[in-house]
Amino acid sequence: MRLAVARYAVPPGSADRAGCDGCGAPIGLDRPLPALGPAARCPVCRARVGAAPGLVELALVAAVAALALAGGAAGARLAVAWWLAWAVPLALVDAAVHRLPDRLTYPAAAGVWVLLGAAALAAADAAPWLRATAAGLTLGAGFAGTTLLLGRRGFGLGDAKLALGVGALLGWYGWPVLVVGLVLAVTLAALVGLALLAARRARWSSHLPFGPFLVAAAALTLILTT
Known part of the structure; x- marks a missing residue:
């Protein structure tokens, strides 16, 4: 569910989010998962990804x-x-x-x-x-x-x-x-x-x-x- 929110919470007409907005690190079920955890932080640059923590x-x-x-x-x-x-x-x-x-x-x-x-x-x-x-x-x-x-x-x-x-x-x-x-x-x-x-x-x-x-x-x- 967190991955779905992160991918699709983009402005209408924009491509689905495939990575961190800050550093571009990819997100997905086949990737390291810290960005999809409750902390919602990119594992590389620690920027928030997707919905707010928790x-x-x-x-x-x-x-x-x-x-x-x-x-x-x-x-x-x-x-x-x-x-x-x-x-x-x-x-x-x-x-x-x-x-x-x-x-x-x-x-x-x-x-x-x-x-x-x-x-x-x-x-x-x-x-x-x-x-x-x-x-x-x-x-x-x-x-x-x-x-x-x-x-x-x-x-x-x-x-x-x-x-x-x-x-x-x-x-x-x-x-x-x-x-x-x-x-x-x-x-x-x-x-x-x-x-x-x-x-x-x-x-x-x-x-x-x-x-x-x-x-x-x-x-x-x-x-x-x-």
């Missing part, structure tokens, strides 16, 4: 806690675990550079869809999976529609791709659960935006990344409703 690890602990507290059948919980494994780096990358890379959003959504399909097959009940599929497509299309209609004032296409997995996961448990998750995401974003305005850390024209709020709201919704 941040990825703290987010991972929160994801494991969410998985432990969420209910549901084993097959659905496996889909939640898969989604959380991708959602952690997605939220951190979006918070850092306002970007939700396809290399993370598509596997997250596809894995959720397949694992929920397997759960439906095991239970011999296709209704939840069909509802999850419809919910994912509906939420993704709704987010994409705001981009087409409102441009930069709407959600980004990355948010729409993230919504595919979120919608399917919440839709599995019912349309009301999906509505709760969406309302909670918007509420969290609004509260944080107002807090930043009050602290003079943002302006009315500022654009908050929505991915972290959607991820947090989905996890909280699963804890509260399943």
Whole structure:
């Protein structure tokens, strides 16, 4: 997860990060790993690489806690675990550079869809999976529609791709659960935006990344409703 954040937390249109910004030392699973540890320091020049020290690890602990507290059948919980494994780096990358890379959003959504399909097959009940599929497509299309209609004032296409997995996961448990998750995401974003305005850390024209709020709201919704 730390490697994913380090590689993809770059400005839109830039090449994925392949090494330390300071000295160029390569990073990767086949390289020496100190830069991928909690200290987040390059093993050569000691410059910080990727997310802040301990941040990825703290987010991972929160994801494991969410998985432990969420209910549901084993097959659905496996889909939640898969989604959380991708959602952690997605939220951190979006918070850092306002970007939700396809290399993370598509596997997250596809894995959720397949694992929920397997759960439906095991239970011999296709209704939840069909509802999850419809919910994912509906939420993704709704987010994409705001981009087409409102441009930069709407959600980004990355948010729409993230919504595919979120919608399917919440839709599995019912349309009301999906509505709760969406309302909670918007509420969290609004509260944080107002807090930043009050602290003079943002302006009315500022654009908050929505991915972290959607991820947090989905996890909280699963804890509260399943």
